[in-house]
Structures are given as structure tokens and as C-alpha cells.
Amino acid sequence: MTLTEKAENIVAEFSLFGDWMDKYAYLIELGEESDPLPEDLKTKQNLISGCQSQLWLVAEYRDGKVFFRTDSDAIITKGIARVLTKVLDESTPSEIIECDLAFLDQIGLREHLSPTRANGLNSMVKQMKLYALVFKTKYENAG
Amino acid sequence: MSLSIEYIRSLFPILHQTVHGKPLIYLDNGATNQKPKQVIDRIVQYYSAENANVHRGVHYLSAISTEAMENTRKNVQQFLNAAFDEEIIFTKGTTESINLLAHSFGKAFIGKGDEVIVSGLEHHANFVPWQQLCQEKGAILKVIPIQPDGDLDLEAFEEMISSKTKIVNVNQVSNAIGTVNPIEKIIEISHKHGVAVHIDGAQAVSHFAIDVQKMDCDFYTFSGHKMYGPMGIGIFYGKKEYLEKMPPYQTGGEMIEYVSVDEVTFNQLPYKFEAGTPNVGGILGLDEAIRFIQNIGIERIGEHENMLMNDTLKQLETIDLVKIIGKPKQRAGAISIVLNGIHHYDVATILDQLGIAVRSGHHCAQPVMRYFGVDGTIRVSFAIYNTQEEIDTFVHALKRVIGMFR
Numbered sequence: 001m002t003l004t005e006k007a008e009n010i011v012a013e014f015s016l017f018g019d020w021m022d023k024y025a026y027l028i029e030l031g032e033e034s035d036p037l038p039e040d041l042k043t044k045q046n047l048i049s050g051c052q053s054q055l056w057l058v059a060e061y062r063d064g065k066v067f068f069r070t071d072s073d074a075i076i077t078k079g080i081a082r083v084l085t086k087v088l089d090e091s092t093p094s095e096i097i098e099c100d101l102a103f104l105d106q107i108g109l110r111e112h113l114s115p116t117r118a119n120g121l122n123s124m125v126k127q128m129k130l131y132a133l134v135f136k137t138k139y140e141n142a143g
Numbered sequence: 144m145s146l147s148i149e150y151i152r153s154l155f156p157i158l159h160q161t162v163h164g165k166p167l168i169y170l171d172n173g174a175t176n177q178k179p180k181q182v183i184d185r186i187v188q189y190y191s192a193e194n195a196n197v198h199r200g201v202h203y204l205s206a207i208s209t210e211a212m213e214n215t216r217k218n219v220q221q222f223l224n225a226a227f228d229e230e231i232i233f234t235k236g237t238t239e240s241i242n243l244l245a246h247s248f249g250k251a252f253i254g255k256g257d258e259v260i261v262s263g264l265e266h267h268a269n270f271v272p273w274q275q276l277c278q279e280k281g282a283i284l285k286v287i288p289i290q291p292d293g294d295l296d297l298e299a300f301e302e303m304i305s306s307k308t309k310i311v312n313v314n315q316v317s318n319a320i321g322t323v324n325p326i327e328k329i330i331e332i333s334h335k336h337g338v339a340v341h342i343d344g345a346q347a348v349s350h351f352a353i354d355v356q357k358m359d360c361d362f363y364t365f366s367g368h369k370m371y372g373p374m375g376i377g378i379f380y381g382k383k384e385y386l387e388k389m390p391p392y393q394t395g396g397e398m399i400e401y402v403s404v405d406e407v408t409f410n411q412l413p414y415k416f417e418a419g420t421p422n423v424g425g426i427l428g429l430d431e432a433i434r435f436i437q438n439i440g441i442e443r444i445g446e447h448e449n450m451l452m453n454d455t456l457k458q459l460e461t462i463d464l465v466k467i468i469g470k471p472k473q474r475a476g477a478i479s480i481v482l483n484g485i486h487h488y489d490v491a492t493i494l495d496q497l498g499i500a501v502r503s504g505h506h507c508a509q510p511v512m513r514y515f516g517v518d519g520t521i522r523v524s525f526a527i528y529n530t531q532e533e534i535d536t537f538v539h540a541l542k543r544v545i546g547m548f549r
Contacts, residue, residue, distance in 0.1 A: 020163070020496055025547060028489075050517060052504045053488040074486035076493075119488060137280065 001096040006087045007103035014107035023108070026080050027079030034082045037071035048120040049125060053077045055120040059131035062141055066132055070124070076077065077119045080112050086120075088128055096132035101125065145443050152528045154179040154435075165498025168533045171522030172244045173318055173346060173477045174502050175368045178432075182372060185431040189424045197423055198397065198414075212423050215430040216413070222433050223363065224354040225380055229412040232379040232386075233421050236322075237345040238268040240364035240379035241312075243392040243416060244341055245272035251389045252339075255281035258307040260300070262324065263289040263514060264317040267507045269343045273312060287313070289514050293322045293469020301332055310339045315347035319454075319508035319522070320479045320515075322471035323347075330359055339385065345369055349526070350448060350475045352441045361385055367425060371526075372432030376425030379416070386412050393418040439527060445475075448525040451534055452478060455523060458538045466547050468515050477524040479506075480539075487519040493547060494521075497540045499541060 001009075017023045041058050048055045053074035060067045068089050070081035087103065088096055104110045106115075115122045152158055160167050169177060192245040195204035197212050211244060213228075220228040234240045253259065259273050263286050277284040285303050288296045295313075304311070306361055311333045316323050326342055333340045341362035355363050358386075362385070367376040378515050381389070391409055392399055395418040400408045409415045436444065459465050468479040483488055492504035502522040505512045512518060523537065 021547075024493060024496065028547060053486060074488040076489045 003087060003099055004008040006091075007099075010083060010087055011103050011106045018096055020108075024076065027083070028075050029079070030082040031072075031075035031077075031079030034070070034078055037069055041069075042071065045077070048123045053119050055124055057081075057083060057124055057127055059128070059135075061093075061135040064140075066093055066096055066135055068128060068131075072120075077121065080109060080119075081124060082122055083107075083109065083129070084125065093132040093136035097129055097136065099129075148339075148447065148530055151439065153528070154181070156180055156183070158528060160503050161217055162498040162500075163496050168499045168523070168529075168536060170523045170529065170533070170537060171500045171502050172349075172526040172529075173369070173506075173522060175374065175481075176371055176526045177528065178202070178373065178428075179371055179435050181435060182428050182431045186373060186424045186428045189427050194423075196420055198253055204225040208423055211430075212421065212426050215426050218430055218433055219378055222353070222437075223378075223380055224234065224356050226356060227383055230380055230386065231328055232380050232381070232413045232416045233426055234364040234377040235375050235422065235425075236368070236377035237343060237364050238377075240377050241269055241341075242272050244362055244364070244381070245276045247387070247389040247392045247416075248339070249280060253280050253309050256307065257282045257309045258285055258305065259377065260285045260287060260303060260308055260311045262295050262313045264289040264295060264322055264324065264511055265312065265314055265508065266318050266343070266345070267509070268345075269312050269314060270510065282309075283307075286510075289511065293317070293320050294469040295322075295324055295326060295329075297325065297332075300329065304332060304336050304338060306336065308333075308336060308338045310341060312341045312343065314343040314345070316344075316350065316475045317471075317508075317511070318329075318346045318477070318512040319506040319520070320469040320471070321474040321477035321524075322469060323473035323475045326358065326360070334359065346476055349436070349444070351442075351445050355380055367429040367432060370429075370432055371435050373425045373428035375422050376429045378429075383412065386416070391415050391418065391531055395419050398423075419469060444527045447527055448476065448529075451525050451529055451531065452476070454531065455525075455534050455538070458534070459541075462538075462542065462545070465541070468517070469500065476541050477522055479520040479522045481520050482515050482545060482548075485545070487521050489539075489548065490521050490544050493544045494537075494540055497543070499540055501537075501538055 037056050042056050046056045046058050048057055053072055055072045058069045068085045070076040070085055113121045157177050157541050193208050195208045197209040216228050216231045219231045259277055259282055261270055261273050274284050287300045290296050313324050313329055315326055330340045339361040342360045343364050344365040348365045361382050363380040365378055368374040398418040400410045464483045466481050487503040491501055494501055498546050504519045
């Protein structure tokens, strides 16, 4: 599945919710079912400080794709991070670099990614793109 | 007859709006409270009809601006019951007032090996300036410990104060958990040792009457925006006998008497501490905020807030997952809680969706949070315009939040 197709799936999923309560209940569910990061990966290096909630991001490059894992001490932050990884995970570095995240507007979560929010999600997206750029430079531009 | 809360609410334009489709319930008054129309109108009036730079201007507008500003100084003097109007210094807020004090008092009176005392309940604004000053001067910072109920340990304070102590800094009301500190006792003990006392009144001025002479504090600081006034204006009060011995904090225009290439003589009090063009619009807004408080009556404000606060406490005590932080002997303005197992960011996010504004996080008081073993709390704080119905809606919303995370 391409990144665009994954984004379309998420938009379709969220369009089922009648009101914001259902949407947040779903985010909480996503946060709760998202695998926690092992403690040894919750390092300072992987921490994206958001002032109010802590957020950790780990990225790996395998077979031309980037794999992300996230965790947070706040469930809603963790849920939104899960939404982002659902779309960005297992994509090529180029797809991630070019992704415009317009799907967040469609599912009404863009406000949570404002740089003025204290949850670290905005910095997390920047960090994800930075990882993609590093992987692309390191593994794909060599030849 | 006292004014009805319904009528008082009608004086605040911002309160009549919906947030995420729900009527706004504003319970973040400890961070900043909302402004009545008369304060907003006063600022508009100033810039519409009176604006000119103050002092030394010969023309009409400069004269009326200066007069309005100096009248405010007298009104603040009365509001605090200070002995002299030149003891009232305009700053941009409590933080600047405390930085002025730490810098200037530090320069005049603090040297290597001297001691400075702060309480463990302080906001970073009344902690970091003293910590930095001590590091710079080679002085020693001592902290009055907190007790499990959220009150300060006065016995420990009596043991730590000595002939080496130069100044004691305590807030009148804790912003993080709402403790009202026994400042009269603290001032009495300090003065017995000949030590100056600074009271941070940021969280107190909108809740009860202040009388700096009766209190006998040496310095008192607060902000306009936490007492229905505008942001960007604050007060630094100091006893004249101290202010006269303290050097200026900032230098520049307004605060000088004579300047040549080689020398400068500083202006007298209060201008010595007011370098640069002051925030005249803000000063006049503060003047109007004082009038607003006096029209309603500060006792009436305090009574109403206490009634709401005590009811909130009572209702919160019945909810299983809620843990109220601290049980101080006297509390004002705010209640801090944690919901066991639910992150404060999650709680505040859902409450926001329900139109309810509360503060979440460490409230710029990380040492307090560390003492209670939490990394943040939800803080509910009250003002004269809050209603019983809003409190009931908040408590109901909190139960709904708990339901969502269970």
C-alpha cells in the first residue's frame, strides 16, 4: 500500500465517527492498544520533549522502507502518534519526505500538531521526516 | 446590596462565547483572569484620546497622560495601603518585579557566604532569580521545606534563619496548590532576626485585601493581569528605607537626573526604578481593574470564590480516582488534582473539548511537583464570575473523562 492509500484509509475510518467523543474514544483505544516501547528504548536520545507529555520515537530502515515505533505517557498523544505511524510507517523515505499530512485536516486532528501545542507531535513529524532524509541520503544516494 | 454574579458576568465580554460548540467555562484564573469591559474600554480610551509620552512633556496630551499615570500610582498606594506613593514602582509584571528586587537588593546587600531563603512552594519566578543571584554572588540558597499537607514547615524555617540571612522570599498564596502561607508569622520571625521579607502576591491580590503596612513586609510584588487588569503591567512595592539604598535595575531614559560622558546622577524614587517609557495604557487598565475590584468589594469576591472552592473540594472528594494535592490549613483561589492513572494532558484535552479551560502541567513550580511525586496536575482556579452551575458542569465533565479512560 502506498502512503497515499494508507492516508485515504485513515480518512475513511475517521469519517465513521459521528461526534468528537467517538473520535477521542477511538484515539484512546489506539493509544491503549499501541505496543509500548521497551524501557531501554525510552532514552533521552529518542525523547521528543513536549513540555506536558513525553513522546518517544524510534526509526529503522529495512528493505527500502522506514519503520517507526512511538510511545507517550499521555494516551491521546500516543493515539495520535499511532495515527501518524499508521500512515507513515513502512513507507519509502521519499514518500515520507514528500508527504504533506493533508489527511490530518480531513480527520480534524491538525490542531494537535500545531507548533504551539505542548504535546511534541509537531516536533515528532519533523523528526520523522528528518529520519527519512537521513536514511535516503545514507542508503539510497550512495551509488 | 451586593451585585449579582449574573450581572458581574455580563461585564465580561469574553465569557459569552462557545468553545468547540460548548459554552465556555473558564477555570484557569490562576494563570490569568478575564477583563471586565471597563478595563478594556479604558485602554481603548487612552489610545483613542490621551496617548502621549509621559513626564517632561509640556504639551496638553503629555500632561494628562502623566497625571493619569501618577493618579494610578496613588490608587495603587491606597490599594496596598502603602505609606508613600513613591514606594510604588511600575513594572511589566511579577516576574520583572522579582528580577528587579533580586538584582538591586543583591547588588546592595548580598555578598559571598550570605544566605537567601525561599519557600519550597514558590513559582519559578520567585525561585530562579534567587538561585541565579546566589550562584553569582557565592551566596547560599536555603529552601523552607513543604509538609505533606501542603503547608510550609515553620519550625524548619526558624532553624534555618540566622544572622547570615539577608532576605526571605515567600508567596502569599501558592500558585501550584493554593496554600495560603502564614506570612504574618514568617515576617515576624524574620524581623526578629533583622531580615528583610519579600512577599510574592501574584496569587493573592485578587482574593483578599492587602495592607502592606499592617503586614509589615519589606517588599511586595504582583501582576495586573491576575486581578482583572491587562497583561504587561505589574507592581513592585518596597519600603522607602530599602528602596533608597538600592541601585537602579535598568538604566536609560526617565531614571536619570543628570548625564555627562563621565558621570550620571540618578533620579529620585520612584523614577530611579522606571527606566524607559512606561506602559501607560497598561497602568490605566490596572487603575480601572482596581476600581472594578473596589466596586464589587474584595471581601465579596473572596467569599464567592471560597464558596465555589469549598463546594468543588467537597464534590471532588467523592470521586474515587481523584487525588487532591495537599490539604493546607487555609486555601485560596485554586485546587490542584491528579487523576490516578490518567495523564493530566489527556484530562485537559478532553475537558477542552467540553468547553472547559483548566491548567495542566507543572505550573512553573517543578520543585513543588517533585515534592508531591507527580510530574503535573490539573489545576482548577476561581474568579468572581464563576458560577455554581459551572462547577457542577466541570465535576460532571471530570466524571465523563474518567469514564472514557477506564
